[in-house]
């Protein structure tokens with residue numbers, strides 16, 4: 205995987221036709237029960253977050269879908285579908301569920317003979333994607349501790365650092381289940397020639413692969429994909445057209461780039477910029493953000509957000525483009541084969 209990423213096989217990505225994208229990035233919980241008749245009074249039992257990485261499903265399991273909906277395995281003919289609240293989530297004739305607004309909804313499937321019915325509790329939730337940028341340092345340990353203690357997975361956009369003192373941090377990020385993106389080797393914000401920029405991206409790819417066995421298909425421009433005094437539009441277009449990387453900017457920020465950022469301004473920026481049901485939040489490996497992170501997580505949870513990695517997002521945000529389909533979304537097997 206250390207070769208030329210930009211010419212890699214484009215068909216290697218997620219088969220995006222496999223599912224519908226949500227209008228919102230939503231968390232959807234499916235509860236599966238096989239019934240002879242749908243019974244609205246049945247209780248759904250919630251399982252812990254980890255349930256959705258399990259492939260050993262049994263009836264009654266709950267599978268948490270972060271940021272997307274999913275068609276059922278082996279949909280067969282003669283099955284009818286209904287949502288009890290199409291304002292929250294609707295379902296099409298093939299069983300594809302699309303979350304539309306925050307809330308809970310029951311999806312029911314049944315066949316004509318009445319011998320079969322299945323029901324899913326779908327919870328559509330707000331989703332926050334925490335993204336932590338730039339070179340690793342001693343604050344990264346605190347950030348990783350807070351994420352671990354709070355049970356949150358995040359995304360790190362990393363630059364190249366060959367110091368032995370930070371080697372273990374790349375490993376920690378990888379081993380603790382966070383997503384990793386390419387933030388270029390040198391983090392140069394200069395108006396770079398396309399060739400140089402692409403080479404810097406490639407160097408980072410090679411570094412991650414050779415030093416840490418990490419392969420990523422997500423990238424973020426240093427400073428974002430648009431900015432004052434920079435003309436990256438050509439490079440940006442190449443990357444958007446190429447299909448290998450998914451480019452990710454952000455929709456919210458804690459504003460921790462400035463040298464003297466206070467805890468209170470971090471919290472103020474967070475509250476000011478996190479307004480929508482889906483937010484990609486920019487942070488850095490700063491002392492102030494490391495210290496504020498437990499409160500950042502608590503605040504977002506109080507506001508109803510759940511957390512997910514960027515590779516679980518159905519769509520990602522790019523400056524000047526808006527929300528684009530995430531062509532490198534993780535493929536997983538979520539659903540028990542009920543048909």
Ligand SMILES: [Zn+2]
Pocket residue numbers: 337338387391425426427
């Ligand atoms: Zn950066």
